[in-house]
Amino acid sequence: MSAAAAGRDPLESTRFEAVIGLEVHVQLLTRTKMFCRCEARFGTEANALTCPVCLGLPGSLPCINRRAVESTVRVGLAFGSEIPLLTKFDRKSYFYPDLPKGYQISQKDDPICKGGRVEFFVDGEIRVARLVRIHLEEDAGKNIHVEGRPESWVDLNRAGTPLMEVVSEPDLRTPREAGDYMRMLRQVMLYLGVSDCNMEEGSLRCDCNVSTRLRGASHLETRTEIKNLNSFLNVEKALEHEIARQIRLRETGREAEIVQETRLYDPDRGETRSMRGKEEAHDYRYFPEPDLAPLVFSPEWIDGLRATLPELPLVRLGRFQEDLGLSAYHADQLVRDKEIADYFERCVESYRQPQSVGNWVLNALREELRSRGVGIEDIGVAPERFAELVRAVDDGAVSTQKARDVLRAMADSGRPAAELIREMGVEQISDDSFLRGVVQDVIAAHPGPVEDVRRGKRNSINFLVGQVMRRTKGQANPAMAMSLIDELIGSPPAE
Amino acid sequence: MEIRDRIRRGEMSALEAVDEALRQLDVVNPRLQAALQIFPDGARTAAAAIDRRLAAGEDAGPLAGVPFTVKDNFCTLEGHTTAGSRILESFASPYDATAVRKLKEAGAVCVAKTNLDEFGMGSSTENSAFHVTRNPWKTTHVPGGSSGGAAALAVSTGGMIHLGSDTGGSIRQPSACCGASGLKPTYGRVSRYGLVAFASSLDQIGPIQSSALDCALVLETIAGADPMDSTSRDLPVPRYADEAQQDIRGLRLGVPAEYFPEGIEAEVEEKVRAAIEVFREMGAEVRDVSLPHTRYANPAYVLVSAAEASSNLARYDGVHYGRRSVSASGLVDMYCRSRGEGFGAEVKRRILIGTFVLSSGYYDAYYLTALRVRNLIRQDFEKVYREVDAVVCPTSPVPAFPLGDRIDDPLKLYAVDVLTVPANLASLPGMSIPCGFTSEALPVGLQIYGRPMQDEIVLRLACAYQARTDHHLRAPPVCGWRGGEEGG
Ligand SMILES: [Zn+2]
Numbered sequence: 001m002s003a004a005a006a007g008r009d010p011l012e013s014t015r016f017e018a019v020i021g022l023e024v025h026v027q028l029l030t031r032t033k034m035f036c037r038c039e040a041r042f043g044t045e046a047n048a049l050t051c052p053v054c055l056g057l058p059g060s061l062p063c064i065n066r067r068a069v070e071s072t073v074r075v076g077l078a079f080g081s082e083i084p085l086l087t088k089f090d091r092k093s094y095f096y097p098d099l100p101k102g103y104q105i106s107q108k109d110d111p112i113c114k115g116g117r118v119e120f121f122v123d124g125e126i127r128v129a130r131l132v133r134i135h136l137e138e139d140a141g142k143n144i145h146v147e148g149r150p151e152s153w154v155d156l157n158r159a160g161t162p163l164m165e166v167v168s169e170p171d172l173r174t175p176r177e178a179g180d181y182m183r184m185l186r187q188v189m190l191y192l193g194v195s196d197c198n199m200e201e202g203s204l205r206c207d208c209n210v211s212t213r214l215r216g217a218s219h220l221e222t223r224t225e226i227k228n229l230n231s232f233l234n235v236e237k238a239l240e241h242e243i244a245r246q247i248r249l250r251e252t253g254r255e256a257e258i259v260q261e262t263r264l265y266d267p268d269r270g271e272t273r274s275m276r277g278k279e280e281a282h283d284y285r286y287f288p289e290p291d292l293a294p295l296v297f298s299p300e301w302i303d304g305l306r307a308t309l310p311e312l313p314l315v316r317l318g319r320f321q322e323d324l325g326l327s328a329y330h331a332d333q334l335v336r337d338k339e340i341a342d343y344f345e346r347c348v349e350s351y352r353q354p355q356s357v358g359n360w361v362l363n364a365l366r367e368e369l370r371s372r373g374v375g376i377e378d379i380g381v382a383p384e385r386f387a388e389l390v391r392a393v394d395d396g397a398v399s400t401q402k403a404r405d406v407l408r409a410m411a412d413s414g415r416p417a418a419e420l421i422r423e424m425g426v427e428q429i430s431d432d433s434f435l436r437g438v439v440q441d442v443i444a445a446h447p448g449p450v451e452d453v454r455r456g457k458r459n460s461i462n463f464l465v466g467q468v469m470r471r472t473k474g475q476a477n478p479a480m481a482m483s484l485i486d487e488l489i490g491s492p493p494a495e
Numbered sequence: 496m497e498i499r500d501r502i503r504r505g506e507m508s509a510l511e512a513v514d515e516a517l518r519q520l521d522v523v524n525p526r527l528q529a530a531l532q533i534f535p536d537g538a539r540t541a542a543a544a545i546d547r548r549l550a551a552g553e554d555a556g557p558l559a560g561v562p563f564t565v566k567d568n569f570c571t572l573e574g575h576t577t578a579g580s581r582i583l584e585s586f587a588s589p590y591d592a593t594a595v596r597k598l599k600e601a602g603a604v605c606v607a608k609t610n611l612d613e614f615g616m617g618s619s620t621e622n623s624a625f626h627v628t629r630n631p632w633k634t635t636h637v638p639g640g641s642s643g644g645a646a647a648l649a650v651s652t653g654g655m656i657h658l659g660s661d662t663g664g665s666i667r668q669p670s671a672c673c674g675a676s677g678l679k680p681t682y683g684r685v686s687r688y689g690l691v692a693f694a695s696s697l698d699q700i701g702p703i704q705s706s707a708l709d710c711a712l713v714l715e716t717i718a719g720a721d722p723m724d725s726t727s728r729d730l731p732v733p734r735y736a737d738e739a740q741q742d743i744r745g746l747r748l749g750v751p752a753e754y755f756p757e758g759i760e761a762e763v764e765e766k767v768r769a770a771i772e773v774f775r776e777m778g779a780e781v782r783d784v785s786l787p788h789t790r791y792a793n794p795a796y797v798l799v800s801a802a803e804a805s806s807n808l809a810r811y812d813g814v815h816y817g818r819r820s821v822s823a824s825g826l827v828d829m830y831c832r833s834r835g836e837g838f839g840a841e842v843k844r845r846i847l848i849g850t851f852v853l854s855s856g857y858y859d860a861y862y863l864t865a866l867r868v869r870n871l872i873r874q875d876f877e878k879v880y881r882e883v884d885a886v887v888c889p890t891s892p893v894p895a896f897p898l899g900d901r902i903d904d905p906l907k908l909y910a911v912d913v914l915t916v917p918a919n920l921a922s923l924p925g926m927s928i929p930c931g932f933t934s935e936a937l938p939v940g941l942q943i944y945g946r947p948m949q950d951e952i953v954l955r956l957a958c959a960y961q962a963r964t965d966h967h968l969r970a971p972p973v974c975g976w977r978g979g980e981e982g983g
Contacts, residue, residue, distance in 0.1 A: 057590075058691040091806050095830055101809065102806070285806075285853035290696035291695050
């Protein structure tokens with residue numbers, strides 16, 4: 001959060017603080033929809049992925065997608081939630097064209113997960129937000145308004161896809177905390193493989209509940225809800241604007257104007273706006289979904305799912321620092337993306353130099369991924385082969401600079417590093433007796449610069465190294481060349 | 496089922512069976528208006544296909560060539576699926592209900608869809624948006640409801656299968672009014688997939704025939720688990736027709752005092768008590784039992800069914816299918832007008848009641864209380880079923896009543912269901928069979944309740960009774976089959 005350059009920034013207020021709770025909606029990655037067997041995916045012709053169930057046709061009935069339930073339980077286990085042995089679904093009623101049944105199947109009193117806590121980092125310091133619950137529901141379709149046409153259209157491809165809602169306690173205090181909390185949620189979802197968390201496609205959406213109060217107070221003031229934020233940046237910006245708005249009202253004695261309402265964030269104008277008028281007082285008339293029997297879990301089934309949990313980001317972060325000796329920065333960078341971290345670990349398995357492997361993964365490899373625009377699984381370089389390249393660099397068999405060319409060639413051809421290094425003629429010459437001969441030749445050929453070096457003109461040594469490189473077509477190990485020049489100039493020539 | 500056996504023996508082709516069914520419909524329907532849609536062309540084409548398979552020596556299914564009708568709240572690929580409502584008047588389902596699919600897979604042929612109270616809400620079939628149906632015994636009287644069309648056809652025609660649905664008595668009460676044999680199976684015994692929902696936790700599909708044995712045969716075909724209905728039960732399906740013909744000696748029958756309430760017509764009580772004597776003579780043990788919460792069943796039923804209906808009927812909003820008002824401007828206006836024009840008065844009344852009882856502030860007092868009563872009713876039966884195998888009682892406190900007699904007084908109409916709703920609240924199997932006629936020549940229904948998932952005991956008692964009596968064989972004045980050979 002940047003401090004405003006001039007004037008008082010309400011966000012810097014020492015008198016007031018914000019209280020923030022998030023409701024994060026996560027699109028689950030399942031093959032089929034929540035209550036029918038239609039494919040759950042994006043980017044198809046409108047209404048192509050529908051059936052009587054997700055169209056809400058007369059007589060159709062829902063059937064629970066076990067996979068979605070499992071995913072939700074796994075997320076709950078990852079956050080230490082209680083998993084009650086009985087869970088049930090409820091109907092939430094409201095009329096809207098994108099909701100074909102006139103109700104959404106959701107969960108009210110008996111969510112799949114109760115409680116739990118999310119640990120996350122803000123500026124290197126650990127924070128905790130408690131969870132209220134995690135429940136499962138079905139997504140709605142999409143209303144489509146075509147510019148200049150009087151009628152609207154509805155696409156129900158998304159209708160009935162599984163949506164998990166993670167509800168936090170109002171434990172967050174700053175927009176930055178809210179953003180970092182959400183980043184951690186995303187990281188964990190990716191680690192569990194339950195969602196692609198693709199924010200452009202709306203796989204991760206957030207409603208923010210925010211109120212403000214005198215700093216240190218323990219009661220909760222009237223809150224507003226900012227709906228449907230779909231990027232970390234928008235979450236942070238929207239909260240900044242809303243908190244500033246509320247504090248400004250408090251500072252000027254107009255706190256009565258803070259009312260419980262739903263607000264929308266307008267990123268272009270940088271403000272939140274009341275949806276007043278649109279938002280009527282909803283009575284959702286929840287009642288137990290009679291078409292679905294309650295689900296009863298066995299403790300063994302839950303334990304079975306617990307066994308499928310991968311090592312979670314924070315645990316891995318600690319291990320990378322303690323067991324592999326990585327810096328906090330490098331460990332954090334590696335852990336952020338599960339695929340990168342997995343790749344890194346497989347590299348380290350075959351070449352146990354975590355620091356140099358980590359460096360190469362985070363720099364050369366990531367750069368290569370970026371320039372190719374592919375994920376790590378598509379780069380075509382097996383971790384064992386990548387480790388060989390790092391080892392070759394560490395052994396002086398190839399220069400750092402040339403190693404990047406070799407990596408590119410590896411990705412292009414899928415061939416091993418050693419082969420390509422030889423073939424591309426980029427083997428670094430680190431053979432002492434050979435280099436010693438070349439250095440002796442260079443010294444003999446350039447008495448002037450040699451004299452300069454003897455008199456302490458260090459610049460001239462670079463010239464001599466350059467000559468060595470020229471005579472070896474750039475393959476000499478430059479560090480070795482330099483130390484040999486020092487050695488040979490400093491001592492009387494052998495004769 | 497005689498028609499099935501005759502086709503099987505080659506004495507009759509499937510096409511002849513269907514033509515005979517269509518002929519009977521031609522005779523009775525103008526007078527009874529029991530069918531909403533008849534499919535002569537589709538049925539004859541399907542029958543001809545069955546005949547070709549039979550001619551080729553193929554197994555065309557256990558019900559090959561048998562014509563069937565379904566209540567018009569079953570989704571069918573044939574015709575429209577209206578649920579008796581204007582709002583679905585032109586709705587064509589892209590799929591068959593599971594029960595319909597199973598009948599077709601068994602070789603049966605869909606010939607017609609029968610009239611009903613709109614969305615199954617009513618006990619007289621007078622709430623159909625299209626027309627009333629008349630009682631074949633006395634055409635000035637109602638056939639009962641909501642499966643009135645099916646019950647009227649079950650006694651006035653022969654050689655067909657009829658499926659109805661029962662949410663609070665909608666199979667049993669019209670069966671009683673028409674002298675038919677109608678079974679509401681245990682909840683979960685038959686898949687509800689493709690049945691236009693009224694109240695999901697109460698709805699169940701079942702047969703209405705002229706004999707209990709035929710009901711057993713139909714149940715055998717349509718029962719069983721369905722992956723499309725997670726409330727269907729994954730339990731083995733007995734050979735109901737065989738089970739139904741077993742001896743009833745030693746079965747213990749309970750007669751609940753609460754089921755002969757004040758206001759029951761004397762002739763109804765008399766015929767039912769006489770029927771219970773027949774069971775005693777056949778070797779059943781009869782004893783008095785008590786179901787003390789019976790008088791709370793009807794109010795609980797009204798609240799639970801209305802609550803679920805208000806939600807189930809929310810989808811008829813004019814947006815995706817069904818009726819959309821042409822005069823609407825804007826979204827909310829479209830909702831209001833489409834639903835306002837599309838639903839009848841009784842449906843609106845139940846939606847209002849249901850919406851009210853689910854509203855915050857009233858939910859606990861009404862909906863939750865109703866659920867608690869439902870539980871007490873369940874417990875009443877659990878207790879009684881520790882000492883008896885089945886409960887026998889009247890189906891309805893009154894026989895068929897004149898058209899228009901009760902339609903303007905919802906409470907008087909709801910009172911007709913008082914003896915049938917407990918089966919739905921407690922998820923029990925229940926059946927109505929004719930046990931005599933009043934002095935006005937109107938049938939009286941005997942009701943048999945069984946334990947959950949013991950539908951075969953109910954059928955066994957009904958079959959045993961029908962082996963000793965001939966009420967179910969009598970033909971009504973409006974009749975398409977009298978003089979013909981079918982009747983079984
Ligand atoms: Zn679908």
